[in-house]
Amino acid sequence: MISTRSVACCLVVAVAILLGPVNAFAKPKTMSLQLTYEIEWGDVDVATTTADWVFGEDTFELVATSRTVGLTDALRKYRGRTELTGRIEEGRYLPHRLVISGVSKRRARAAFTTWTPTTGAAVTYREPELDLQKVFPLAREYIDGAVDPFSAMLNALNDIAQSGTCKGSQRVYDGLRTSELALHDVGTETLEKDRPFAYGGTALVCGFVGTPTGGHQRKSRWRKKQPKPEDVLIFVAEVRPELFLPVRLQAKTFLGTVTARLVMPSLTLERQ
Numbered sequence: 001m002i003s004t005r006s007v008a009c010c011l012v013v014a015v016a017i018l019l020g021p022v023n024a025f026a027k028p029k030t031m032s033l034q035l036t037y038e039i040e041w042g043d044v045d046v047a048t049t050t051a052d053w054v055f056g057e058d059t060f061e062l063v064a065t066s067r068t069v070g071l072t073d074a075l076r077k078y079r080g081r082t083e084l085t086g087r088i089e090e091g092r093y094l095p096h097r098l099v100i101s102g103v104s105k106r107r108a109r110a111a112f113t114t115w116t117p118t119t120g121a122a123v124t125y126r127e128p129e130l131d132l133q134k135v136f137p138l139a140r141e142y143i144d145g146a147v148d149p150f151s152a153m154l155n156a157l158n159d160i161a162q163s164g165t166c167k168g169s170q171r172v173y174d175g176l177r178t179s180e181l182a183l184h185d186v187g188t189e190t191l192e193k194d195r196p197f198a199y200g201g202t203a204l205v206c207g208f209v210g211t212p213t214g215g216h217q218r219k220s221r222w223r224k225k226q227p228k229p230e231d232v233l234i235f236v237a238e239v240r241p242e243l244f245l246p247v248r249l250q251a252k253t254f255l256g257t258v259t260a261r262l263v264m265p266s267l268t269l270e271r272q
Contacts, residue, residue, distance in 0.1 A: 029272055031055040035245070036266035038197070042256045046072045050266075058088045062150060078104040084150050087117070093154040094120070095147055100174060111175030113148070120145060124175045130215060138214040142178040146171040149181070156183055160236055161244045166206035177215035183208055184229040191235060191248060198261045199247035203235035240269060 032054045039047040049066040062084040068077055080102040086095045096117070101110035113124040122143050130138070147155075152170040159168055169182040184207035193200030207229025235248040239262075251258040 029057055032270045034268040036263040037260045038263055039260045041258050045070045060088060061085050086151055093151040095151045098148045098175060113175040122173060135215050135217055138178055142213045143173050146173040146178060148172060149174055152181055157244055178213045180211040180213060195261060197263045197265055199237060199264055201237060203237040203247055206234045208232040208234055
């Protein structure tokens with residue numbers, strides 16, 4: 001049986017990617033956006049994640065939740081929540097405060113991180129603290145100058161919208177882990193509407209590689225082979241005029257393929 005912990009580990013980066021919308025050209029004073037993604041492992045529904053975004057002229061906010069569903073929920077229940085505030089400077093998204101929390105197997109875990117606007121230095125409070133017998137330590141060299149995964153993906157999507165290319169890399173920190181994220185150009189593809197709620201149409205395909213640099217499990221099957229860009233594919237499409245969103249993600253794992261799809265009827269967009 002697939003454990004919730006395994007599902008959560010695989011989806012940590014996926015959720016960050018999928019919840020990142022970009023309005024690359026229009027500049028409304030305020031834009032709010034609600035999204036839902038359904039996640040399957042093979043043909044089994046395992047999780048759902050929702051996001052409420054609010055973009056101001058120079059600020060942004062996110063409240064996102066994730067939970068297991070179906071048989072996975074009955075056997076290995078998981079609930080997660082993310083709250084993020086940040087600022088927009090010269091077209092770049094920079095975090096101010098990130099709160100992530102999750103409950104699984106009656107265990108709760110949370111991290112509260114703030115970034116200093118002038119230096120970008122991050123300070124984190126964790127409950128509980130990292131168990132260094134189970135995970136690798138965090139190094140200041142990977143934290144300094146890093147942004148949270150959600151801001152990183154906003155920046156990546158903004159670059160995609162403006163340049164049409166996926167290529168780029170960023171260092172990220174979520175209060176519990178540090179990683180190096182890299183995107184690669186794979187091409188374009190016409191996606192079939194393989195679910196009644198799914199997107200169908202042309203999408204840019206980006207290969208994704210996440211390299212852990214701290215906070216990750218010392219004993220993990222996920223790191224036994226060198227990741228390749230084609231192992232995780234992100235499909236980005238212009239779902240509304242000048243609104244670019246990840247509409248699908250496919251991640252190969254040793255237990256099968258994880259697929260996350262944007263629930264198109266759930267998309268709610270308001271501009272003021």
